[in-house]
Amino acid sequence: MRRQYTDTIWAQPGMALKPHGRLSGRIAVLVLVGSAVLRAGLPDTPTHTLTGLSCPYRLELEDFNQDGRTDLAVTSWHRLPGSKETYDHAKDKLQFFFARPDGTFRGPADHELNVRSPWGLWAGDFDRDGKTDLAVKQSRRAVHVLLGSEGLSRLHTSVTTNDSDRMVMAGRLSPGGAIDLLCGPAWRKWKGGDTFDVGYCYGPTANDNRGALIADLNHDGHNDMVFLTPHGIRVYYGPFTSMTVRPRDLAQLLEIKTPLPVSSVQIADLTGDGRADIVAALYDRKTKQRALVLYQQNAPLDFPGNPEPTARLDGVSGQLVTCDLNLDGRSDLLVADASKRRIHVLLQTEAGTFPTNLNQAHQSLKTLCYHLRVADINGDRFPDLAVSDGQKEIRFFVSDGVFARGKAPVPKAAGQPKQTARRTAAAEKTKPSKPAEAAPPTEGTADRKIAGILAALPPAEPGADHSDPLRMPFYTGTVLPTPQQAVYHDEFYTLQETGLLLAAGLEAQSPLVTRLRERIERFGGTVRIVDDASVEVDTLIVFGAAKSADMLKDVPAIPAREQAYIMACGKPGERAVIVLQGHDRLGLLWAVSSFGQLVHTRKNAPVVRAAEIVDYPTTPNRGFIGGTWVNGTDYCLTFKINKPVFQTALLDRAAPTKKARYDGWRQPLSDEILADLKAYGDGLTPYGIEWYAGHNPTVTDQKIRSADERDFQVILDWACKVAEFGGHLCLKYDDHRFPISSEDMERFGSAREADTQLLLRLHRELKARHPKAKILFCPPFYWGPNSPALYPEKRDDYLFALGSKLPEDIEIFWTGPRVKSGRVTADDVAWVTERLKRKPVYWQNGFAMPHMFLYHYVTDPIPILNEWFYDGFLDSLDTYMFNCMMPTYAAAAAACSDYCWNPKAYDPERSIREAATKLVGRDTYPALVAFNSALSYFDPFGLRRTPGAARKLPEMKGKLAVVNAVWQEIQENRNAAAVKRWTGLARHVTQVNRFHDRLAKSPDLADYRRDAATTQAHAEKEVAFAEDTDTFLSPYDFMGGYGPKHYANRCEKRLATWVYATRSANPRMEATFRVEPFPPEGDYELVICAQDDDWEAKCDIRITVNGTAIFEGENPHVRFGWSHHTYRIPAAALARKSRLLIENTEQGGREGGPPFFMLNYGVVRKAK
Structure with missing residues (x-):
C-alpha cells in the first residue's frame, strides 16, 4: 500500500526502554547549509483552529466522504471532569470532520461513532473499491476496520489476546486477504467482513517487539517490518512465508542498538542517494538525554552489521514525520517535540545532508504538539500540518509555498477541490516519503542530479593501471582473502633493484619464481637471481626455506597447517629484506599471491608495502562453478582459489545452437576443446590447482545409456583427455537424468544401479590410466531433505546406493536441503553425509542478491555467508562454492573465497569492497557503486513491459539518464578495460536501455x-x-x-x-x-x-x-x-x-x- 505521507512508530507508555550504553565508533558529521532567514513555507501561527474537542489524541487525514477533499479523523477520549488521567471509555468517540470548500474544518463532527479507547489510525483503500477505509487500534486488545462502502459506520473487529500495542499500520506483507494490519508484533490479515487471520512476530530471545512500520527497505519488491525494541530498532526483512514470524526463519534480520532508547522512527531517503534511510528520535528518561540519529544504507542497498549512526543531532527528540514539503522531489523531516512545544522543520538540501545543529532548522513552529499529521489540506499540492494539543484543540498550519526569502509562492488553484490520490492496499508496496502524485523531475533537475553524482566520485587516476588491466590485483593496501594474522606497516620497500634468493630445490624458471618475477617487473621493477645474501640490491627477497631467512629477527614459524605460509619484512641494514615461505607447495604459492597484492607504484616507482603475515585457510578447498573460462589462471591464483569447476568446458562451443551442442555429446572432442584443455592445464596444473572440466550427457533426447559400450567410451575418453592435462572430470546428470533409457531399465532395473555401475567402471579404468585423476559427480538427487523429489525413483534409495557402492574419492555435489537453499542446519548435513558416506561438495545455487533475476552488480555485499550457516559448517564439507557466471561474478566468487579462508573475520562490506577494488582499481570502484545504485532502480520492473512500468516512463527516463551518465564516466575516465574484463556490466546497460526504448516505442x-x-x-x-x-x-x-x-x-x-x-x-x-x-x-x-x-x-x-x-x-x-x-x-x-x-x-x-x-x-x- 502506498501512502502519500508516512506516519511514525511511537514507543508506547509503559515500555521498559533502557539505554544500551554509550555510542562507540566514529560518527560522520554532515553539514546542512542553513540560514536564520530560511522558511519552510509554513505560517508561524495557525491558519485556523478546530476547538471544543475532548482529548484529541490521534489524527488521520484522508478523503473520507469521497468528495475529493482531505478530511480529518480524530480519536477522542472522554476525560472525567476535574481529573487528569481518569476516563469514561464508554463515551470515547471516533469523530470525522469533513473539509469545507475553503479547506477548513468546523465543529461539530460531521460523523462519529462510539469506539472504546481508540488510538492508532491508518487510512487506505483496503478492499480496492475506490473508497477510503480506516483501521482503528483500540488502546488494548482489539483492532477495527471501517469500510468506506459502509459509510465508516460499522466496526469489523479482531479481538487480540497477545497485543498491548496502541498503534496500527496497514500494508501488504504476504499473499492473500485484502490487507495486512500490524499492531506492534501482532499481525492481522483482514480477509473481508469480520474475518481475520491471526499471526505474531516473535523476538529473537524475548517477545519484545513494539511499534510497527511497514516499508520496503531494500527495494526487493517485498515489504519489511520495522519494530522498536528496549535497546533499539529491529528489522525483519520480507518476504514472509508464514504469519508466525520467527527470526530463525527470516532471510535477513537486522538489529540496531541505538545509543539511547528509541521513541520514534521513520523511514525515508534523507540523504538523496535513492536509498531508504532510518531516522530515529531518542530519549532517555533517566538522564533526560535527547537526540536524533540517522542510519544510512550502504550502496547499493543494505545496512552494515551492527550499524552505528551516520549522523547525530543532539538536544531534540519527539514524533518524526517525513514528507516532501516543498515538492522538490526530496524527503524533508519534521520533528514534533512535545516537551519543548516546538515543531522543527528540516528541509533536505540538494547535497542530501543531515543537520548537526538545531539552529540549522529551516523553521521552528511554537505550538503544543501532542500528535502531528501531514497532508495537502487546501488542494494546492503543498503539504500542510494538522497538530493536536491532546487536550481540546487541533491547529492547522497551511503552507503558502514560500520556502526561502524572496521566492514567490506557487499560485493556488482557488476554489478547486483537491483530487486526492487513493491509497490502494493491494497493488503497491509501501515506499515512504514520496508524494503519490509527484511531478516527474524536469530535465534541468535530472542534469543537476547527474552532475552531483559524478562530482561525488573521487578523481580518476589514469595511467598504467588503466592501460594494463593485467595489473590486477590492483593495490588496496591489504590482502584478500583476509589473513589469520596480519600487521601492515606504513613503510614501502622499493623494488627498483630486487634480489631473489632461492631455497634449495627452487629453480629459477619454475612457475612460482616466474610468477613472482613477473609481478615485480610488471610495475617497472627489476629482478635478478642471487646466490649470496650479501649482494647489493634495494630489496632482497628470501624465497622458500633458504638459510638466509634468519637474517631477520623473529621470523615467525610457519603454521603446521595445509597451505600455510608466512611473509616477514624488515631492514636489518640499509636494504630491505622480505621472507616468503610456505608449509607446502600451495602455501608457497599463496605467499607469492599475498606479496603480489601489496606491490604497487608509489611516486612513479615500484614498491611493496611492508607487512608481517602468518596465514593458512580454515577451509582447505575453495572454488566456484563456472562455464568455460580458459583465461582464469591469474584470478584463481590471486584470490587463492584451488578448486575451480568449469562445468561446460567439454561442450562444443562451435556448434550453432545450444541444442546442437548438447545433442553432439557423443562426437569426439574438437580441436578447439582440446586447445582449451591445454590452456587450463598450462595455466593451472603447474601451480597445483585442482581444476575440473565438465559436460552433461543427459540434456538431450539421446541421453546416456550405461549399458551402451560406445557411450561409456565417450565418457572415459573425456576423463582421460582432461587427466592428460592435469585436470579432473565433472560429470553432471542433475535435472535431466530421467527418464532413463529402456536399455538401462532392462539391464539394470533402476537409474541408481545404472549410474553406480557406470561410475564404478569409469573410476576403475580411469585410475588404471591416470592414478591421480578424480571424478566429481552431480546426481539427479542433488538436494534434500526439505524439498521433495518427484522422480520415478526414491531419493533415499539412489543416494544410499551412491554412498555404499562408490569409492570415497568420487566426489558428489549437494546444494543443501533445497534446490536453491538458504539456511543449512547440522541435521541437514548429517542427513546427506549419512547417505553419501563422504563430505559433499556444496554447490550454492543463488546467494540472495537484491536484484532482478538474482543478478550481482559487482559491489553488492554478500551477508548470507555470515547468516545462513552454523559454526562448523565448512568443516563438514569438502568444498563450498558459488554456482555463478565467470568472470562476470568474479567479485562475488572472491568474496566467497574470503569467507571460506577465514570465516570468523568475514565482513561482507569489506570483503566485496576489497574484491571489487582489486579487480577494477581504487578510482573505479566508487563509480561502480554509483552505477549499482542507479541500475538498481530497474529491478522491480524485471524487464517486463507492463502497465505499471509504462506509468513510470517519465521517471524512468531520468533514471536511465543516470545509468548512462555513470556508465559513460566509467568508459571514458575510469578503468574501462578492467571493468570489461571482470564485470560483464555492459550487458545490463544494454538490457535497461532496450527495455526503456521498447516500452516507450511499443505501438500497442x-x-x-x-x-x-x-x-x-x-x-x-x-x-x-x-x-x-x-x-x-x-x-x-x-x-x-x-x-x-x-x-x-x-x-x-x-x-x-x-x-x-x-x-x-x-x-x-x-x-x-x-x-x-x-x-x-x-x-x-x-x-x-x-x-x-x-x-x-x-x-x-x-x-x-x-x-x-x-x-x-x-x-x-x-x-x-x-x-x-x-x-x-x-x-x-x-x-x-x-x-x-x-x-x-x-x-x-x-x-x-x-x-x-x-x-x-x-x-x-x-x-x-
Whole structure:
C-alpha cells in the first residue's frame, strides 16, 4: 500500500526502554547549509483552529466522504471532569470532520461513532473499491476496520489476546486477504467482513517487539517490518512465508542498538542517494538525554552489521514525520517535540545532508504538539500540518509555498477541490516519503542530479593501471582473502633493484619464481637471481626455506597447517629484506599471491608495502562453478582459489545452437576443446590447482545409456583427455537424468544401479590410466531433505546406493536441503553425509542478491555467508562454492573465497569492497557503486513491459539518464578495460536501455496498459488470481495466435487471441512461464478462460507443456461466452523456463470462421 505521507512508530507508555550504553565508533558529521532567514513555507501561527474537542489524541487525514477533499479523523477520549488521567471509555468517540470548500474544518463532527479507547489510525483503500477505509487500534486488545462502502459506520473487529500495542499500520506483507494490519508484533490479515487471520512476530530471545512500520527497505519488491525494541530498532526483512514470524526463519534480520532508547522512527531517503534511510528520535528518561540519529544504507542497498549512526543531532527528540514539503522531489523531516512545544522543520538540501545543529532548522513552529499529521489540506499540492494539543484543540498550519526569502509562492488553484490520490492496499508496496502524485523531475533537475553524482566520485587516476588491466590485483593496501594474522606497516620497500634468493630445490624458471618475477617487473621493477645474501640490491627477497631467512629477527614459524605460509619484512641494514615461505607447495604459492597484492607504484616507482603475515585457510578447498573460462589462471591464483569447476568446458562451443551442442555429446572432442584443455592445464596444473572440466550427457533426447559400450567410451575418453592435462572430470546428470533409457531399465532395473555401475567402471579404468585423476559427480538427487523429489525413483534409495557402492574419492555435489537453499542446519548435513558416506561438495545455487533475476552488480555485499550457516559448517564439507557466471561474478566468487579462508573475520562490506577494488582499481570502484545504485532502480520492473512500468516512463527516463551518465564516466575516465574484463556490466546497460526504448516505442502500449489490466482484474475475480504467487498470461503474452483483438460476438466484450485449424497461418499459440523453485515441490495447474467456436461440434485442441501433453481432445469450454477450466501440469513436465503451447488440432486451413479456439487469459500456479 502506498501512502502519500508516512506516519511514525511511537514507543508506547509503559515500555521498559533502557539505554544500551554509550555510542562507540566514529560518527560522520554532515553539514546542512542553513540560514536564520530560511522558511519552510509554513505560517508561524495557525491558519485556523478546530476547538471544543475532548482529548484529541490521534489524527488521520484522508478523503473520507469521497468528495475529493482531505478530511480529518480524530480519536477522542472522554476525560472525567476535574481529573487528569481518569476516563469514561464508554463515551470515547471516533469523530470525522469533513473539509469545507475553503479547506477548513468546523465543529461539530460531521460523523462519529462510539469506539472504546481508540488510538492508532491508518487510512487506505483496503478492499480496492475506490473508497477510503480506516483501521482503528483500540488502546488494548482489539483492532477495527471501517469500510468506506459502509459509510465508516460499522466496526469489523479482531479481538487480540497477545497485543498491548496502541498503534496500527496497514500494508501488504504476504499473499492473500485484502490487507495486512500490524499492531506492534501482532499481525492481522483482514480477509473481508469480520474475518481475520491471526499471526505474531516473535523476538529473537524475548517477545519484545513494539511499534510497527511497514516499508520496503531494500527495494526487493517485498515489504519489511520495522519494530522498536528496549535497546533499539529491529528489522525483519520480507518476504514472509508464514504469519508466525520467527527470526530463525527470516532471510535477513537486522538489529540496531541505538545509543539511547528509541521513541520514534521513520523511514525515508534523507540523504538523496535513492536509498531508504532510518531516522530515529531518542530519549532517555533517566538522564533526560535527547537526540536524533540517522542510519544510512550502504550502496547499493543494505545496512552494515551492527550499524552505528551516520549522523547525530543532539538536544531534540519527539514524533518524526517525513514528507516532501516543498515538492522538490526530496524527503524533508519534521520533528514534533512535545516537551519543548516546538515543531522543527528540516528541509533536505540538494547535497542530501543531515543537520548537526538545531539552529540549522529551516523553521521552528511554537505550538503544543501532542500528535502531528501531514497532508495537502487546501488542494494546492503543498503539504500542510494538522497538530493536536491532546487536550481540546487541533491547529492547522497551511503552507503558502514560500520556502526561502524572496521566492514567490506557487499560485493556488482557488476554489478547486483537491483530487486526492487513493491509497490502494493491494497493488503497491509501501515506499515512504514520496508524494503519490509527484511531478516527474524536469530535465534541468535530472542534469543537476547527474552532475552531483559524478562530482561525488573521487578523481580518476589514469595511467598504467588503466592501460594494463593485467595489473590486477590492483593495490588496496591489504590482502584478500583476509589473513589469520596480519600487521601492515606504513613503510614501502622499493623494488627498483630486487634480489631473489632461492631455497634449495627452487629453480629459477619454475612457475612460482616466474610468477613472482613477473609481478615485480610488471610495475617497472627489476629482478635478478642471487646466490649470496650479501649482494647489493634495494630489496632482497628470501624465497622458500633458504638459510638466509634468519637474517631477520623473529621470523615467525610457519603454521603446521595445509597451505600455510608466512611473509616477514624488515631492514636489518640499509636494504630491505622480505621472507616468503610456505608449509607446502600451495602455501608457497599463496605467499607469492599475498606479496603480489601489496606491490604497487608509489611516486612513479615500484614498491611493496611492508607487512608481517602468518596465514593458512580454515577451509582447505575453495572454488566456484563456472562455464568455460580458459583465461582464469591469474584470478584463481590471486584470490587463492584451488578448486575451480568449469562445468561446460567439454561442450562444443562451435556448434550453432545450444541444442546442437548438447545433442553432439557423443562426437569426439574438437580441436578447439582440446586447445582449451591445454590452456587450463598450462595455466593451472603447474601451480597445483585442482581444476575440473565438465559436460552433461543427459540434456538431450539421446541421453546416456550405461549399458551402451560406445557411450561409456565417450565418457572415459573425456576423463582421460582432461587427466592428460592435469585436470579432473565433472560429470553432471542433475535435472535431466530421467527418464532413463529402456536399455538401462532392462539391464539394470533402476537409474541408481545404472549410474553406480557406470561410475564404478569409469573410476576403475580411469585410475588404471591416470592414478591421480578424480571424478566429481552431480546426481539427479542433488538436494534434500526439505524439498521433495518427484522422480520415478526414491531419493533415499539412489543416494544410499551412491554412498555404499562408490569409492570415497568420487566426489558428489549437494546444494543443501533445497534446490536453491538458504539456511543449512547440522541435521541437514548429517542427513546427506549419512547417505553419501563422504563430505559433499556444496554447490550454492543463488546467494540472495537484491536484484532482478538474482543478478550481482559487482559491489553488492554478500551477508548470507555470515547468516545462513552454523559454526562448523565448512568443516563438514569438502568444498563450498558459488554456482555463478565467470568472470562476470568474479567479485562475488572472491568474496566467497574470503569467507571460506577465514570465516570468523568475514565482513561482507569489506570483503566485496576489497574484491571489487582489486579487480577494477581504487578510482573505479566508487563509480561502480554509483552505477549499482542507479541500475538498481530497474529491478522491480524485471524487464517486463507492463502497465505499471509504462506509468513510470517519465521517471524512468531520468533514471536511465543516470545509468548512462555513470556508465559513460566509467568508459571514458575510469578503468574501462578492467571493468570489461571482470564485470560483464555492459550487458545490463544494454538490457535497461532496450527495455526503456521498447516500452516507450511499443505501438500497442496504450492498449496493453488498459486491456491487460482489465483482463487481469477478470482473473482476480473469477479464478482468484494472486499476483504474489501466480503467473498471469494475457493475450499479449502469447505469440502465434490471431490477435490480440477484442471479441464480442454474442458474448461479453473481452481481449482475446485465438488459433485456427492446422494448415492455417495461425494454428498454435505459445507463451512461457518460470517455475521457481526448480525442480518444483509438486504439480502445477493451468487455469484458462476461453471459449469454443460457433459450431455445435467442439473444436479439438492440444495443450502441451515442454512437449508433454496435459490435454488433448474436445475443448471443455462453452461457446458464445467465457468459461474457465483447470488443467493439471505434472511436476515432471515442468522446466525452469517452461513453454506452454496451445494448438488447434482440427484439419483444414480456413481462417475467419470455425474451427477455432479463443483464449482470454491463463493463470499458472501451484496445484491445490
